[in-house]
Amino acid sequence: MSFFTASSSSPTADANAIALMDERERARILAKAALFSPPSATLPDGRRDLVGLSRDEITAILAEIGEKPFRTKQLWHWIYHQGVTDFARMSSIAKPLQEKLAEQFIIGRPEPAMVQTSSDETRKFLFRFRDGQEAETVYIPDRKEDRGAVCISSQVGCTLSCTFCHTGTQKLVRNLGAAEIVSQFMAARDSYSEWPSPKGETPRLLSTIVLMGMGEPLYNYENVAKAMRIIMDGEGIGLSRRRITLSTSGVVPLMDRCGDELGINLAVSLHAVRNDLRDQIVPLNRKYPIEEVLAACRRYPAASNARRITFEYIMLRDVNDSDADARELVRLISGIPAKVNLIPFNPWPGSEYRPSTRERQSRFAEIVMNAGFASPIRTPRGRDILAACGQLKTASERARAGQAVADE
Ligand code: SAH
């Protein structure tokens, strides 16, 4: 190789340099996530929550109290298949051991500090965790069939401040732990008494998970990944990776890991087709611009025609909803197995945007559809209880914000 050829000018060297940069960036994001760690899983009385632990972790803590590894499988079955929270109900375990377990451990659930059901049957839970922090979870039942999506939060607040999002006005308090993520789903199942976990293709009321609640799941990747592995475990809740969708505003360095390691579906909050506009409304774009986000989508391992990437596109009146925007959108995503969810803007107190008109929504959808992409206009659900996309923000924060106004 000529001495004067800069190493980065060869394609392999370029790829290596990018990989190295991505690795550094991933390490930086994970280190930052650790600063917002959830509190310890041990209660003040010394008991430990079994929810959210991997099988290996359960085996290790059972060994500490002199119990054999085969107990892990038993406990796993009771916790995640049967949904019990009381050791006394574990009938395959002898009473003395039930008592010993109850002295050492708990099977935790967050406290439902508030539960509201919308006129359209959408149910919003405000869950309070052990340190008093709260997050919202929403169950959106299908209107025609016995199934529905559970929208789960990954953080309390969010570091990103997308201008149209209510959660984005609440600064990041902390990440949710794996236990808190799994137990949102379990507590929602408690509310519909959907235990034991339905097996295989048996219909489920709570049939899919969307990581589209409060927070940016890829900024809390380790906890989210651990929680999803627990939920996908076939001997417990057993929800298939095909029924789980993670939504990201475009944290490029972790999109690959999510695909490689979890293989769940990906939704990307695109919302704008030009970097100048996306820089404004999704500020993370200044770090990972549209081209990088789309390149990561093209490499996303779990994407195929059967499992398309969802592009979420919020429809903001006179901001991003012109015919030219729609045409540019289809140009950008051409070749990606994709569908486009058009989300009419859901207003929240103090927001400045307006939803696009119905005619605009239809025209935009038509252009996208004519280019060969499914482009459903999402009907907002649970708007009356502020449970729709982007309306989540914890009541405690609302109360605090109210107090701040009162104090001024
Ligand atoms: N942080 C992740 C996941 C949570 S947000 C992300 O941004 O993708 C889930 C979806 O709701 C995102 O597509 C988000 O852009 C959208 N959303 C946010 N605010 C909204 C609003 N006011 N109206 C409609 N959709 C909104």
Ligand code: SF4
């Ligand atoms: Fe955070 Fe997603 Fe809201 Fe943006 S849209 S502020 S990334 S929760």
